[in-house]
Amino acid sequence: AQSVAQPEDQVNVAEGNPLTVKCTYSVSGNPYLFWYVQYPNRGLQFLLKYITGDNLVKGSYGFEAEFNKSQTSFHLKKPSALVSDSALYFCAVRDRGGATNKLIFGTGTLLAVQP
């Protein structure tokens, strides 16, 4: 069965420091991987995705994520955090070989960037 794990409920980082939000996955076959962000009182917004090719994926707002097949991870990163990056971040996976088009979401990680 497909699954996604976000091991940290919350990540705290000081503004200007690098940030990492962790995600690991379990699928049969090769995965499609996604990161979404949810700002307060808003719906989820697409940030970036890995489908194939380069393991380092660049997305919106200066975020990037690194796909690591051997560690089954897809951690979200940003070199220098902003206070405005504070939000809830969700990792999601879709099994490339699956018959449906559903996404499986992780439980979310709250990123708090302190000024």
Place this chain on the structure above:
Amino acid sequence: DADVTQTPRNRITKTGKRIMLECSQTKGHDRMYWYRQDPGLGLRLIYYSFDVKDINKGEISDGYSVSRQAQAKFSLSLESAIPNQTALYFCATSDIRAGGTREHEQFFGPGTRLTVL
């Protein structure tokens, strides 16, 4: 995303009442989804529809029903609301015609906060 709208945005109701949450989209997408979000549980899929004639149960469909009235409209009903259905509900869309990998990108509405007393 302003192209996916949900009504109402907030609703407080009592146990046993029938509730309908509505979702409309102007993106022209064929696929629509209903999720609920609970703290610590992330998003869980309730129902999804790949076109007007296609309705599928998600992982937590018990106690819910849906109606795809048109390509642009997908409603979620709670026939007899209970307190553990208190949650934030999101509608989302995606477009198979985008082709290839784009079809997996989902676009979310602003959410409906439902409280069942």
